[in-house]
Amino acid sequence: MTEMFDVAVVGLGATGGAAAAHLAARGARVIGFEASHPGHPLSSSHGDSRVIRLGYFEDPAYVPLLRRAYRHWRALEAEVQEELLTITGVLHIGAADSAIVRGTRAACEAHDLAFEVLDPGAMRRRYPMFALHAGEVGLIEPEGGFLRPERVVAAHLRVAALAGAVLRLGEKVTAIEPDDGGVTLVSSMGRVRARTVVVATGPWIADLVPELRAVAVPIRQVVAWYAPLDAAATAPGRMPVYLRDEGEAGSYFGFPALNGQGLKVGRHCHFNEPLDPDQPNAPVNGRDEALLDGFMAQNLPGVAGARLSATTCRYTMLPGENFLLDRLPSDPSIIVASPCSGHGFKFASVIGEILADLALRGGTDLPIDLFSFAALKDRRSAEQAA
Ligand SMILES: Cc1cc2nc3c(=O)[nH]c(=O)nc-3n(C[C@H](O)[C@H](O)[C@H](O)COP(=O)(O)OP(=O)(O)OC[C@H]3O[C@@H](n4cnc5c(N)ncnc54)[C@H](O)[C@@H]3O)c2cc1C
Helix, strand or coil: CCCEEEEEEECCCHHHHHHHHHHHHCCCCEEEEECCCCCCCCCCCCCCCEEECCCCCCCHHHHHHHHHHHHHHHHHHHHHCCCCEEECCEEEEEECCCHHHHHHHHHHHHCCCCCEEECHHHHHHHCCCCCCCCCEEEEEECCCEEECHHHHHHHHHHHHHHCCCEEEECCCEEEEEEECCEEEEEECCEEEEEEEEEECCHHHHHHHCHHHCCCCEEEEEEEEEEEECCCCCCCCCCCCEEEEECHHHCEEEEEEECCCCCEEEEECCCCCEECCCCCCCCCCCHHHHHHHHHHHHHHCCCCEEEEEEEEEEEEEECHHHCCEEEEECCEEEEEEEECCCCCCHHHHHHHHHHHHHHHHHCCCCCCCHHHCHHHHHHHHHHHHHC
16 A cells, blocks of 8 residues: 655745644654755755845834744754854945835834844944945844754754654655645655645746746856965954945845855845756856946945855745745645745744644644735735836
């Protein structure tokens, strides 16, 4: 007789790994599939560091989820006995009325989070490594910091495996066939039955969820690392993680020097270049390098030296730069998880809990209305009308 799993998880990056860990910890019979290896370079869950912050400028409605994510990150660290989340503070730089500074301030005030606005004099004294341009201020949120993506993915999968999850690496799911009793997953190695499936396939989400074709758009992202000219000034204990709002020129994120790898920087959405997830990423080119070199020379002068390396990564963008975490309206045994839009990593620990709730209880008490198919449809219509 064919074995019946409670839940199958397809894709074992940040999202699927967290889902597998939460599901297995609750005693569910779980099977996970990963087409390649977790955190591989064509996925979205690699690259040494991810920003985490509580005062969410994008929408204060995310804050309760973030508080819960922080608790899960600390619990995961205790379980695997490894540092995954490092607090450095996150410094938000921009005009006082820029989306990032104004929005972070609003989220901090709405949720009673610690923050401090730093005028140019205070910025020079406290964070002299950052150049400040006319009209700009700093806003430091002390509870922010960074996560280690490769360690996080490995930690969730270790926890899942120890709790009994079956993890099949190097096995691609090619089709999901729903029926009255659940779903059959067709993979490169055979067929597997499960009551419910969580599809968390990042840039490939539309392969198994055709409803998302033309809605979930994988785009190319580039990040680079620069030699720190002053080791003391760029160490994580001294230099915070930062976001910089450059208005119409976009927003940038950057990190202190970690593990001797240099100062990492990227522009959110880079040049917004759509890509075919089945093709290799286009290599880093002169235009990519010029953008990031120019940013570092202008904004961290005297602190950042030569570019050491640069690499590509992938965002999967959804309308409104939001997430999708919901049952497929046409088939509730299929749960779709697309929490990227370039900012999903920090939520992965709580998203694992949400996906386990959806799979095992059919719903969750956590506030996820923002991430439904209905909300996605509204945002898409609003974007098309604009
Ligand atoms: C450069 C960069 C910087 C970022 N910075 C931040 C940040 O600072 N803070 C933040 O919170 N977020 C950030 N993000 C976003 C965050 O990293 C993503 O939201 C997150 O990694 C998404 O993880 P995922 O598991 O959904 O997707 P992925 O990591 O892409 O995992 C999907 C997995 O599914 C597998 N798969 C695909 N198809 C199949 C199939 N048919 N069968 C089996 N397996 C399959 C793939 O091989 C892949 O491993 C950043 C992203 C990038 C690229």
